[in-house]
Amino acid sequence: MKKRLLIAGISTLLAFNALADTTSALTREDMDKRNREMLAKAGIEIPSSTEISIVSASKYMNIKGVKQNANDAHMATKMKEYLAMNEEQQKNGYVKDSEPRAKELMDLKHVAPYHQKKYKGVLSSESTHIRASSDELKLAYTFVGVPKEEMTTNIGVAPYGAYKSVKNGDDGDGWDGAVQFFEKNGVGSCAFTEHNRKLAHSGVELIKELVTYDVDTKPSLVLVKGNKETGFVYKVKWYDSTFSRELECANQEFSQQLRSDVITLANRIESFQQPS
Amino acid sequence: MKKVLLLSAILGVLPLNSNAGMVSTTVHSRANCVNNESITWWLGHPYDWRVVSTHGNIYGRDRDHLIDTGYAVTWRQAAVHWNEAPLNDHRWFVSGYHYLSDYGNGRIPFDTTSVGDCSIYNGWWDH
Numbered sequence: 323m324k325k326r327l328l329i330a331g332i333s334t335l336l337a338f339n340a341l342a343d344t345t346s347a348l349t350r351e352d353m354d355k356r357n358r359e360m361l362a363k364a365g366i367e368i369p370s371s372t373e374i375s376i377v378s379a380s381k382y383m384n385i386k387g388v389k390q391n392a393n394d395a396h397m398a399t400k401m402k403e404y405l406a407m408n409e410e411q412q413k414n415g416y417v418k419d420s421e422p423r424a425k426e427l428m429d430l431k432h433v434a435p436y437h438q439k440k441y442k443g444v445l446s447s448e449s450t451h452i453r454a455s456s457d458e459l460k461l462a463y464t465f466v467g468v469p470k471e472e473m474t475t476n477i478g479v480a481p482y483g484a485y486k487s488v489k490n491g492d493d494g495d496g497w498d499g500a501v502q503f504f505e506k507n508g509v510g511s512c513a514f515t516e517h518n519r520k521l522a523h524s525g526v527e528l529i530k531e532l533v534t535y536d537v538d539t540k541p542s543l544v545l546v547k548g549n550k551e552t553g554f555v556y557k558v559k560w561y562d563s564t565f566s567r568e569l570e571c572a573n574q575e576f577s578q579q580l581r582s583d584v585i586t587l588a589n590r591i592e593s594f595q596q597p598s
Numbered sequence: 599m600k601k602v603l604l605l606s607a608i609l610g611v612l613p614l615n616s617n618a619g620m621v622s623t624t625v626h627s628r629a630n631c632v633n634n635e636s637i638t639w640w641l642g643h644p645y646d647w648r649v650v651s652t653h654g655n656i657y658g659r660d661r662d663h664l665i666d667t668g669y670a671v672t673w674r675q676a677a678v679h680w681n682e683a684p685l686n687d688h689r690w691f692v693s694g695y696h697y698l699s700d701y702g703n704g705r706i707p708f709d710t711t712s713v714g715d716c717s718i719y720n721g722w723w724d725h
Contacts, residue, residue: 348656348691353712357652357693360664366650368695369706382705393648396669400646400699407701430621452621480621484696484711491712498709501622515622522709532702543702559702566708 350491365391369525374541374561378530379405401529407545408532416546416554416576424553427511427572430503434478447496448485452478456502462486462494463518467502469594472587477503483517498522509583510556510573514591517566526561536560536585537567538592546581550574556584564598567591625709627651629692630683631716636665636694639674646670648697650707651677656689669699685716 361368369375382394382401390398407417434452441451447460456465456479467479482499486492499517506512519526528541536542537560548554554576559568569588573580620641627636636651648669655661665677683690691714695707 350712353654353691353693353714356654356659356662356691357712359659360652360654360662361650361695364650364664364666366664366666366695375706392668393666397699397705400704404701450620450622450624481624482622483709484625487713487717490714503621517708524708524710525706526708527703527706529702545701 353491372519372523372525373563375525375527376530376533376541377527379532382529404529405531407547411546415578415581416548418549419547420552421548421555422552423570424548424555424572424574427503427513427555427570428553428574430511431475431477431505434503438478450481452480452503454478456500459500460496461500462492462496462498462521464596465500465516466595467500467516468504468514468591472506472590473504474507475505477505479503482515483522486521493521506571506587509580509587510571512569512571512587515568515570518564519566520564526566528561537588540592544581544585546576548576556581558585558588560588560592562598565595623698625694625696625711627692627694627711627713628716629653629690629713630685630687632683632685633678633680634682634690634692635676635678636692636696636711637674637676637678638696638698639676642673644671644673646699646704647672647675648699649675649677650695650697651679652693652695653679653682654691656691669697688714690714
């Protein structure tokens with residue numbers, strides 16, 4: 323009887339061991355394949371490369387002969403809004419709308435020191451709090467950031483995006499993006515965001531009608547939004563095969579000169595980056 | 599305190615001093631965490647986000663499925679399958695596809711997250 327129990331026990335243990343082995347048998351590639359099958363079954367298309375794709379807005383709006391699902395219909399509506407914003411911006415220089423982000427950026431220099439002092443030396447790598455500098459932030463790649471000579475005051479750096487882990491099959495340990503806050507005399511209160519799409523395993527699709535090539539002749543998007551009550555945010559985004567980058571600068575006023583200054587600043591930041 | 603935080607995390611109920619994605623957008627997935635989930639958020643900052651979370655089971659494809667939140671303007675877009683996965687079990691793997699509809703782009707996820715465990719995400723509270 324004891325022998326039978328022992329054999330049964332060993333068999334059970336072996337069975338559990340076999341089950342546990344099933345986990346290790348699944349590689350990241352296996353999981354990615356299964357994920358793609360699930361997505362395909364639901365009609366969701368995810369590009370396999372991190373490259374930039376530029377398409378006409380009509381691709382979103384005119385899906386002839388195909389019944390749009392809710393997400394496609396939503397994007398078609400949004401695309402009409404974005405085209406209208408572009409038209410308004412070309413006519414008036416900016417999109418007239420309240421922009422709460424302006425006050426937030428302008429106030430950050432007062433708020434950030436409190437958080438940096440409160441959490442100094444106690445933050446874990448995964449914490450989303452603002453730090454004094456990128457040296458205190460664990461990134462999965464090298465963040466160059468804004469050159470010192472372009473900042474009147476460096477407010478701090480915070481993580482952006484996802485915290486990647488080698489144990490999960492990612493290409494590094496640390497955040498796949500960061501945002502640097504700073505003040506620039508004559509321009510305003512700014513945030514420079516960088517996102518490493520190779521680490522993020524994500525591509526980007528831009529709308530042809532909205533794309534400019536204002537930053538280093540790379541595909542760019544420029545949007546100025548705000549009003550006299552809330553202030554304005556001057557936003558420039560630009561893309562290459564590895565990074566999505568964005569510069570936002572908040573100012574109480576609107577002027578074409580400020581718009582031009584922010585684009586110039588974006589170009590200077592870009593020229594400071596390592597080639598990717 | 600740790601028990602309260604753990605319980606809050608498990609139930610998806612955040613403490614009032616939650617600081618997830620406090621100064622920018624952050625994204626994550628968790629597997630085998632009682633829930634399986636993928637979440638995009640930035641505390642107090644509503645954006646037009648969508649999250650697709652795929653949940654795979656190592657013991658059979660027949661249990662594979664996904665959750666698609668669709669687009670919605672919110673500060674926390676969460677694709678959660680409640681009570682799907684025993685805490686710290688190992689059978690599920692989860693991937694999140696995080697979308698943002700914004701001026702000039704939106705139809706492709708801006709970030710992806712893939713996990714096989716219940717890593718507690720420290721940004722959820724003070725430290």
